[in-house]
Amino acid sequence: MSRPVRPVAVVAFAQSKNVRREDHRNEVEMLMPVVGEVFAKVGLTKDDMGFVCSGSSDYLVGAPFSFVMALDAVGAWPPLRESHVEMDGAWALYEAWTLLQEGDLDTALVYSFGRSSPSQLHKVLSLQLDPYYVAPLWPDPVALAALQAQALIDAGVASEADFAEVAARSRRDAMANPNAQVTGDRSAEELLGDDYVVAPLRRHTLPPISDGCAAIILAAGNRARDLCDRPAWITGIDHRIETHQLGARDLTVSPSTTKAAEVAGVASGSGGSPRVELAELHAPFASQEIILRRALHLGDAVAVNPSGGALAANALMVAGLTRIGEAAQRIMDGSANSALAHATSGPCLQQNLVCALHANPGGEA
Amino acid sequence: MAERCAVIGVGQTRHASARTDVSIAGLVREAAARALEDAALDWSEIDAVVIGKAPDMFEGVMMPELYLAPALGAVGKPMVRVHTAGSVGGSTAIVAAHLVASGVHDRVLTVAFEKQSDSDAMWALSVPQPFSPPLLAGAGGYFAPIIRAYMRRSGAPDHIGILVAVKDRLHALKNPYAHLHIEDISFDMVKDSIMLWDPIRYLETCPSSDGAAAMVLASERVADSSSLAAPPAWIHGMAMRSEPTMFAGRDQVNPQAGRDCAADVYGQAGISEPRREIQVAEVYVPFSWYEPMWLENLGFAPEGEGWKLTDAGATSLDGGDIPWNASGGVLSSNPIGASGMLRFLEAAMQARGQAGEHQVEGVHRALGHAYGGGSQFFAMWVLGTDKP
Amino acid sequence: MSEPVTTLETPIHIDYQFTAGQAQSRFLKGISEGRFLGQRCPKCNKVYVPPRGSCPTDGVATTDEVELGNSGTVTTYCVVNVPFQGQSIEIPYICAQVLLDGANIAFMGLIQEIPADQVRMGLRVEAVWVDKSELRPNLSSVKYFRPSGEPDAPYESFEEYL
Numbered sequence: 001m002s003r004p005v006r007p008v009a010v011v012a013f014a015q016s017k018n019v020r021r022e023d024h025r026n027e028v029e030m031l032m033p034v035v036g037e038v039f040a041k042v043g044l045t046k047d048d049m050g051f052v053c054s055g056s057s058d059y060l061v062g063a064p065f066s067f068v069m070a071l072d073a074v075g076a077w078p079p080l081r082e083s084h085v086e087m088d089g090a091w092a093l094y095e096a097w098t099l100l101q102e103g104d105l106d107t108a109l110v111y112s113f114g115r116s117s118p119s120q121l122h123k124v125l126s127l128q129l130d131p132y133y134v135a136p137l138w139p140d141p142v143a144l145a146a147l148q149a150q151a152l153i154d155a156g157v158a159s160e161a162d163f164a165e166v167a168a169r170s171r172r173d174a175m176a177n178p179n180a181q182v183t184g185d186r187s188a189e190e191l192l193g194d195d196y197v198v199a200p201l202r203r204h205t206l207p208p209i210s211d212g213c214a215a216i217i218l219a220a221g222n223r224a225r226d227l228c229d230r231p232a233w234i235t236g237i238d239h240r241i242e243t244h245q246l247g248a249r250d251l252t253v254s255p256s257t258t259k260a261a262e263v264a265g266v267a268s269g270s271g272g273s274p275r276v277e278l279a280e281l282h283a284p285f286a287s288q289e290i291i292l293r294r295a296l297h298l299g300d301a302v303a304v305n306p307s308g309g310a311l312a313a314n315a316l317m318v319a320g321l322t323r324i325g326e327a328a329q330r331i332m333d334g335s336a337n338s339a340l341a342h343a344t345s346g347p348c349l350q351q352n353l354v355c356a357l358h359a360n361p362g363g364e365a
Numbered sequence: 366m367a368e369r370c371a372v373i374g375v376g377q378t379r380h381a382s383a384r385t386d387v388s389i390a391g392l393v394r395e396a397a398a399r400a401l402e403d404a405a406l407d408w409s410e411i412d413a414v415v416i417g418k419a420p421d422m423f424e425g426v427m428m429p430e431l432y433l434a435p436a437l438g439a440v441g442k443p444m445v446r447v448h449t450a451g452s453v454g455g456s457t458a459i460v461a462a463h464l465v466a467s468g469v470h471d472r473v474l475t476v477a478f479e480k481q482s483d484s485d486a487m488w489a490l491s492v493p494q495p496f497s498p499p500l501l502a503g504a505g506g507y508f509a510p511i512i513r514a515y516m517r518r519s520g521a522p523d524h525i526g527i528l529v530a531v532k533d534r535l536h537a538l539k540n541p542y543a544h545l546h547i548e549d550i551s552f553d554m555v556k557d558s559i560m561l562w563d564p565i566r567y568l569e570t571c572p573s574s575d576g577a578a579a580m581v582l583a584s585e586r587v588a589d590s591s592s593l594a595a596p597p598a599w600i601h602g603m604a605m606r607s608e609p610t611m612f613a614g615r616d617q618v619n620p621q622a623g624r625d626c627a628a629d630v631y632g633q634a635g636i637s638e639p640r641r642e643i644q645v646a647e648v649y650v651p652f653s654w655y656e657p658m659w660l661e662n663l664g665f666a667p668e669g670e671g672w673k674l675t676d677a678g679a680t681s682l683d684g685g686d687i688p689w690n691a692s693g694g695v696l697s698s699n700p701i702g703a704s705g706m707l708r709f710l711e712a713a714m715q716a717r718g719q720a721g722e723h724q725v726e727g728v729h730r731a732l733g734h735a736y737g738g739g740s741q742f743f744a745m746w747v748l749g750t751d752k753p
Numbered sequence: 754m755s756e757p758v759t760t761l762e763t764p765i766h767i768d769y770q771f772t773a774g775q776a777q778s779r780f781l782k783g784i785s786e787g788r789f790l791g792q793r794c795p796k797c798n799k800v801y802v803p804p805r806g807s808c809p810t811d812g813v814a815t816t817d818e819v820e821l822g823n824s825g826t827v828t829t830y831c832v833v834n835v836p837f838q839g840q841s842i843e844i845p846y847i848c849a850q851v852l853l854d855g856a857n858i859a860f861m862g863l864i865q866e867i868p869a870d871q872v873r874m875g876l877r878v879e880a881v882w883v884d885k886s887e888l889r890p891n892l893s894s895v896k897y898f899r900p901s902g903e904p905d906a907p908y909e910s911f912e913e914y915l
Contacts (some may be wrong), residue, residue, distance in 0.1 A: 076814025
């Protein structure tokens with residue numbers, strides 16, 4: 001960046017309870033209480049927002065222009081300064097953050113929604129792939145993740161037992177998260193007894209299919225201090241994308257995550273591990289958490305996914321924004337001073353975003 | 366304070382009903398490569414890529430930025446995909462410009478496209494929704510009743526739409542990239558064409574095109590130090606506004622969001638009389654009657670009188686004082702996701718003196734405009750030959 | 754094998770299960786009973802039909818149910834003459850914005866029982882429902898709107914809804 005970062009913070013976060021199937025409410029009805037909640041937390045209304053940005057996907061809804069109806073949950077009148085990305089809400093947050101850097105706006109509302117239950121998800125996600133050579137083969141997203149997991153095993157980096165550990169820990173931690181969908185206290189050994197869905201992935205290594213939505217309010221400088229006792233300051237944020245062809249990537253590593261963390265200024269401590277107390281990593285598959293930990297050089301002292309992560313709830317288009325929210329929440333509620341949040345998009349971690357958060361706008365004093 | 370931002374490179378494809386000679390990646394790369402060449406930059410010098418297009422259901426590719434990353438030199442870079450309905454080409458350019466204005470990046474490549482021959486656009490626009498009657502017959506079916514309301518409100522004579530349809534296709538004959546080159550276009554030809562959604566005739570409707578548009582946006586430092594074939598076009602103002610599709614009392618003919626967006630852009634650019642202070646405008650007119658309607662919405666004419674400007678020939682390259690859509694506009698080329706960016710791009714070309722046969726003389730300021738959804742999303746920018 | 758491949762067709766078939774949501778469900782229940790039920794926004798007092806759960810300008814839930822009659826006014830319309838895939842109505846057909854009496858927003862409806870060139874803004878219409886036994890919780894229970902025979906509504910009475 002060619003100029004100093006303007007301090008921008010997360011001042012409020014809310015999410016819906018993630019469920020397997022939200023049968024009674026449509027997307028607008030799901031969003032309204034969540035948007036209402038973030039406004040209530042800071043005592044503001046839509047009229048106070050300088051900018052509104054959302055993330056969602058038409059293919060999940062099964063209708064073109066599906067983001068339009070979601071605006072009703074905010075009330076776009078008088079006309080709003082508003083935009084939308086057809087991506088996880090984490091990227092909508094990034095857009096809002098860059099806009100707030102310019103200095104003429106002080107607040108932004110970011111929200112995203114995603115219901116996976118209406119569609120045949122495995123088919124829908126296959127449409128993310130190269131439409132000429134790959135998508136017509138209809139590769140299942142679980143199969144693709146399995147390719148990646150197998151590559152990890154073959155490289156000697158991790159084992160099925162390691163995947164089960166990740167799953168066991170995530171589900172156990174999720175028991176303290178009222179919005180999580182999959183929780184439970186089963187040991188890794190027990191989980192290893194489950195059948196394969198696509199070897200080497202067993203059911204517990206897969207994300208749940210979730211319906212959910214989330215919202216965050218960002219505020220800059222003194223405005224953030226007015227609105228929140230302990231804002232979660234974004235000390236750095238960046239995202240990078242890798243090539244699309246799976247065969248052209250080393251699936252056992254995540255260079256885009258490493259690069260995004262570097263640009264986001266995620267500082268390394270003397271042991272190589274970033275000086276963060278916790279990291280919310282958007283790893284829909286247990287095997288992917290291992291890849292991300294290594295890409296971020298996270299030491300054992302870093303608590304990973306205290307919320308339970310994407311293995312506990314994975315509303316597409318929302319889970320990435322939720323990682324930022326969960327990490328920020330722990331700073332806002334005083335249980336941590338430093339955190340890192342990550343979001344991913346595309347098959348096998350093709351695109352990654354890293355957000356560094358701290359209780360001080362300048363980061364580590 | 367925002368950093369200054371300029372357009373230093375533009376590129377577009379030859380728009381056509383079916384580009385069977387290129388894949389989707391090939392289509393976008395064609396436009397992007399031309400923009401880079403125009404900007405005298407190599408792919409590696411771009412900091413970030415911002416891409417936009419219409420709903421994924423058009424081509425059946427979900428989140429195409431994932432597939433297109435390598436084709437657009439985005440590997441290892443930030444890449445974002447914007448989706449704001451029909452205004453997307455414009456809002457994509459604005460999102461990209463903000464990456465520069467915020468100081469985050471110095472050189473951003475922005476691309477918008479649609480490979481409409483790969484899709485069934487009419488179906489994609491009218492995907493039957495349960496609980497609703499299957500009445501909607503594409504965009505025209507949505508806008509025709511609104512046009513009828515304008516005609517009633519303004520008392521405009523019936524022929525106004527036809528004048529726009531002829532004018533824009535005559536302009537297109539001077540634009541080698543335009544899709545429709547109807548050599549013998551005439552008033553009677555348009556008048557006699559079939560009514561599709563009364564009062565919109567076939568020849569008053571935009572075509573369905575394959576095409577892509579790309580621009581390179583740069584910071585002041587980069588723009589000043591680049592050796593460019595054409596001078597930079599400086600952003601003097603840019604804005605976006607959205608309003609709900611339907612609400613009680615909504616004015617769909619002269620939407621508030623459009624007026625607010627224009628007021629914001631003009632305010633930033635210090636413009637109080639757009640007709641006098643802007644020399645050329647590229648405005649999103651997909652159905653002929655939207656020209657008089659937008660002349661009013663954008664403050665070029667008082668409410669109810671936009672049609673008089675059209676009728677008098679004021680918006681024509683041929684003798685008009687404020688040419689609108691010198692490129693032929695959306696009526697001559699309409700790759701839906703790209704159309705908004707083409708308006709922004711053509712405005713840049715006018716400001717940079719690159720528009721060749723359809724260049725307007727003496728341009729200091731050019732307006733680019735895009736709208737989408739149920740006339741609810743608006744994106745506009747004003748470019749200038751001088752730094753703001 | 755001499756011609757290069759220029760296109761390939763990749764059929765996509767995906768099934769979706771739609772959720773009407775609470776507000777729309779109540780509306781559709783009304784439809785299955787042959788009634789139009791709108792909802793009023795507690796903030797701006799406008800009556801929305803069909804309701805979608807939130808007032809689009811205020812962002813709050815529309816709550817109070819308002820039963821609307823069968824009559825309304827055509828505020829504007831177009832005559833559709835273009836064929837397209839998935840179309841189920843014979844062309845040409847009249848697609849109109851119908852403002853039901855008591856509602857503050859018009860919605861899309863099909864007009865029949867009148868030649869296309871006689872449809873006009875201000876035409877008074879009434880809903881024609883399917884037979885009672887065929888009533889279902891979706892808008893196909895309303896066959897179409899037809900002229901009610903009343904004198905046209907004056908322009909001033911509906912111009913704010915255009």
